[in-house]
Amino acid sequence: MGAFKLGRMTMRSLFGKPACAMYPVKTREPYPRTKGHIEVDIETCILCGICEKKCPAGAITVSKPERTWTINPFSCVQCDSCWQVCPKKCLTMESTYTAPSAAMSARIVSKPEAAVAG
Amino acid sequence: MATRTIIPFGPQHPVLPEPVHLDLVLEDETVVAAIPQIGFVHRGLEKLVEKRDYMQFVYVAERICGICSFGHSLGYSQTVEALMGIEVPKRAEYLRVIWHELSRVHSHLLWLGLLADAFGYESLFMHSWRLRERVLDIFEETTGGRVIFSASNVGGVKNDIEDSQLAGIVAVLDGLASEYAELSGAFLNDYSAASRMKGVGVLTKEQAHTLGCVGPFGRASGLGADIRALGYGAYEDLSSFAPVTAAAGDCYARCEVRVKEVLQSIEIIRELAAKIPAGPVSVPVKGAPEAGAEMASRLEQPRGECFYYAKGNGTKFLERFRVRTPTAINIPGMVTALAGCQLADVPMIVLTIDPCISCTER
Numbered sequence: 001m002g003a004f005k006l007g008r009m010t011m012r013s014l015f016g017k018p019a020c021a022m023y024p025v026k027t028r029e030p031y032p033r034t035k036g037h038i039e040v041d042i043e044t045c046i047l048c049g050i051c052e053k054k055c056p057a058g059a060i061t062v063s064k065p066e067r068t069w070t071i072n073p074f075s076c077v078q079c080d081s082c083w084q085v086c087p088k089k090c091l092t093m094e095s096t097y098t099a100p101s102a103a104m105s106a107r108i109v110s111k112p113e114a115a116v117a118g
Numbered sequence: 119m120a121t122r123t124i125i126p127f128g129p130q131h132p133v134l135p136e137p138v139h140l141d142l143v144l145e146d147e148t149v150v151a152a153i154p155q156i157g158f159v160h161r162g163l164e165k166l167v168e169k170r171d172y173m174q175f176v177y178v179a180e181r182i183c184g185i186c187s188f189g190h191s192l193g194y195s196q197t198v199e200a201l202m203g204i205e206v207p208k209r210a211e212y213l214r215v216i217w218h219e220l221s222r223v224h225s226h227l228l229w230l231g232l233l234a235d236a237f238g239y240e241s242l243f244m245h246s247w248r249l250r251e252r253v254l255d256i257f258e259e260t261t262g263g264r265v266i267f268s269a270s271n272v273g274g275v276k277n278d279i280e281d282s283q284l285a286g287i288v289a290v291l292d293g294l295a296s297e298y299a300e301l302s303g304a305f306l307n308d309y310s311a312a313s314r315m316k317g318v319g320v321l322t323k324e325q326a327h328t329l330g331c332v333g334p335f336g337r338a339s340g341l342g343a344d345i346r347a348l349g350y351g352a353y354e355d356l357s358s359f360a361p362v363t364a365a366a367g368d369c370y371a372r373c374e375v376r377v378k379e380v381l382q383s384i385e386i387i388r389e390l391a392a393k394i395p396a397g398p399v400s401v402p403v404k405g406a407p408e409a410g411a412e413m414a415s416r417l418e419q420p421r422g423e424c425f426y427y428a429k430g431n432g433t434k435f436l437e438r439f440r441v442r443t444p445t446a447i448n449i450p451g452m453v454t455a456l457a458g459c460q461l462a463d464v465p466m467i468v469l470t471i472d473p474c475i476s477c478t479e480r
Contacts, residue, residue, distance in 0.1 A: 006304040009245055009297070019248045033277070035262035056174035079177045079268040080276060093262070 030095040035078040037098045040069050042109045044090035051082035051091060061106075067113070072106040073098055120145040125461070129158045133236050133465035136475035140468070144461060152456040152464075154449055160479040164439055171434035172198055172407065176271050182441060183477040184265050185228065188221045189419045190441070190477075191270040196351070197426040198272045198436075201413040204403060208352075210274035212394040215352040216287075217261070217269060218417075219383040219390075223291075224253040225420035226376045226383075229472050230305060233373060236466045237314040242304050249301065252294050256287050274400025284391045291384050302377045315370035319455040319467035322367055331451040333422020333444045334375045335471045339367035345418040352390055359386075369463075372470040406434045419444055421472045443477040 013019075021028055030036060047069065049062040059075035060082060062068075083091035123144045129137030137158040143151040166178050179194035180187040192214050199206060231246030254264045260279050261267035269275050279287070305311055321331070326339035336343055344361035346353050353359065362378045364371035407430025414427045422444030431437035448471045455467055 006242060006245065006300070006308070009300050010241060013241075013245075019251070031259045031262070033260065033262040034258055035268075054174075056170055056177045077177055077266070077268075078263065080262070081174075081177075084276070095262075 032095060034095040035080070036094045036096040037073060038071060038076060038078075038082060039092050039094050040071075040109050041090040041092070042069060042111050044088050045069055045111060046088055047111060048087060050085050050087065054081045054085050056081065067111040068108050069111070070106050070108045072104075073101075074104050122150065127464060127468075131465070133469065134473075135232060136473060138468070138473055138475050140456075140464075142456075142461070142464060147461050149456050149459050149461060149464060152453045154453055156449075156475060156479060158479075159476055163480045164441070167436045167439040169435075172436055173272055173403070173434075175436070175439070177268060179439075179441075180266055180268065180270075182480055183443075183474055185225050185474065186221065186419045186421065186424075186477060187266050188217050188270065189417060189424065191267070192218055193415065193417050193419075193424055193426045193441070194428075194439070195270050195272050196417070197413050197415045197428045198407065200415055201407045201411055201428050201430055202272075202403070202405065204273055204401060206274050207398045207401060208395050209278070209397045210399045211352040212355075212390050213275050213279055213399060214270055216279070216284075216387050216390055216394075217257075217267065219386050220253055220256060220287075222383045222420045223294075223380050224250050224257075225472075226380045227253070229376060229420075229469075230301075230373070233466070233469055234305070234311075236469050237311065239304075239311060242301070242311075245301055249294055249297060252290055256290060259283070260287070271400070273403040274398070276400070278399045281394075284394065288388055288391050291387060295381065295384055298380065302380075305373055305377055311373075312370060314463075314466065315373060316366075316368060318369045318463050319459055319470060320366070320368045321451055321455045323365075325454055326367065326451060329450045329454060330447055331422075332447050333419070333472075334362075334372060334379060335422065335444075335448050335451060337361055337363045338371035338375045340365050343423065345416050345423050348416075350415075350417060353386075355393070356386060356389060369466055369470045376472075406430065406432060407436065408432060419477075421445060421474055421477075422448065424477075441477070441480060443474065443480075445471065445474045445478045448473075449478075 047062050047064045052060045052062045057075045057077045059072045061070040083093055125142045127140040127142050128134050129139045139155040141153040142149050163178055167175055176191050176194055180191035182190045227246050227250035231243045234242035258264045261269040321339045323340040326336050326341050342361050342363055347359055362375050364374050409432030411430045416423055416425050425442040427440040429437040452471045
C-alpha cells in the first residue's frame, strides 16, 4: 500500500499533449471503415427495392412510379445491410457524418428520366 | 431498538449509470435491508422478434445494451446458428472472440472509471476512460462503429480484420497494457482506494453460491464459474484458461478480479491474433428455423453468464427469444451485500455488481 500511485501518469498529463482534440476547431480524420452515412448513386440505381426490404429499421423507401429513393437518416441504424445486398452496388457507406439538421426530414433522391432514344 | 428510516435510492441518482431503485431500511447510518425495484427502462425488445426476421433481429439484439452490444449480437447469432445447424467458419469464431474480449476490456475500464468516480478519485476516473478510448478507436477502425458494431450476424461476421490490422491492434494493446499497469497499481495498491473498498460489502462464498451469483461478482467471492472455461467458439483453442478469482468477497476483491481480467483478455487477444486461421468469415444462410425447434446457449458477458433461448416456428420470424442477463441474477447478491453496510458505502456496493439495468429489462 502507498499513496500517489498515479503520480507519474498525472505528471505526464500535466506536461504532455491533451488527450482530447479541440473540437470543432480540430476534427479527427475518420477511419476508412467508419460508418457515417449512406450515399446513393442514383444514375446506377434500378429502383429494385431490395435495400428497402432488407433495412431492419425501415429507413429506406423506394418508389418506382415516382422514381425516387428516400432515406430517413434519423431512422438509419448504419447496419450495412442495404449496400451489401445492392445488386448494382450503387449504395455506399461514406465515412463522414451528415451535417446537423434542424428538422427531422427524409432525404429524397430522384432518378432523372431516361433520355428518349433518337 | 433504534428508529428505522426508509430512504429511497434511485432510480435517478448521480452515481448510478442506469435506473435501479432501492428502498434502504436504515437504523441510524447502518443499512438493515434493501428492497430493490426495477422496471424503469423496459422496452419490450423480445417481442420485436415477431416483427423482424431472424437475420434482422441481430440489430435489435445488439441494442439490448450499449456496453455488452457485441456480446448480445454474438449470443443471439450463436443461438440461431445452433437452432438451424449452421457451422461458422473458424476465422469468424476467432474474430468474434477478439471483438468480444475487446468489449470486455472496454467494459471493465468503463467500470473501473465509474468505481473511481464513486469513491471520489476523479483523476483515476478520467485516466481509466482515456485508456478506454483506445479500445473504442480499435472498434471504429475494424467495424466502423464505436459502440454498436453490427459486426456479427447469423452465419459469421460481416467484415474481416486484415492481418496487418490485427498486428496494429496487438501493438495498441501493448501500449495500453503498460499504461494500464500504472492505473491498476492505483486501484490495487493506493491507500485511499483500499481504505474505501477493503472489508466493504462482503459476500461470502457460501452466500454467493446459494444466491447463484455470476461473473466477476461471484468470482470475487471465490466461485470459479466462468462460461469461457467451457471452451465455446475460439476459446477451445486457447492454450490455457483459468478464471480469475479472489477470496475476500468485498469491493476490493471485485475490483481486483476485474483489474486482472483486463490483462487476461489482452493475453487472449494476443494469442488468438497470433494463431488466427485464414479462410472465409461467413457462410450463406438459407431457410428458416424449423417449427417447434428450441435452442439455448450461454456466453460470458463482461458482467457474467448470459443465457439465450430461441424457438422457431417454421417461418423467418422466431416464435420466442429470451435473454437472461447477469445483472438479473446478481441483484439478490447485491441486496445481501448491502445488509449491514454504512449508508455512504451504498453507491459503491451497488456499483461493484456492475449493474446493467438496460440488459436486465430489455
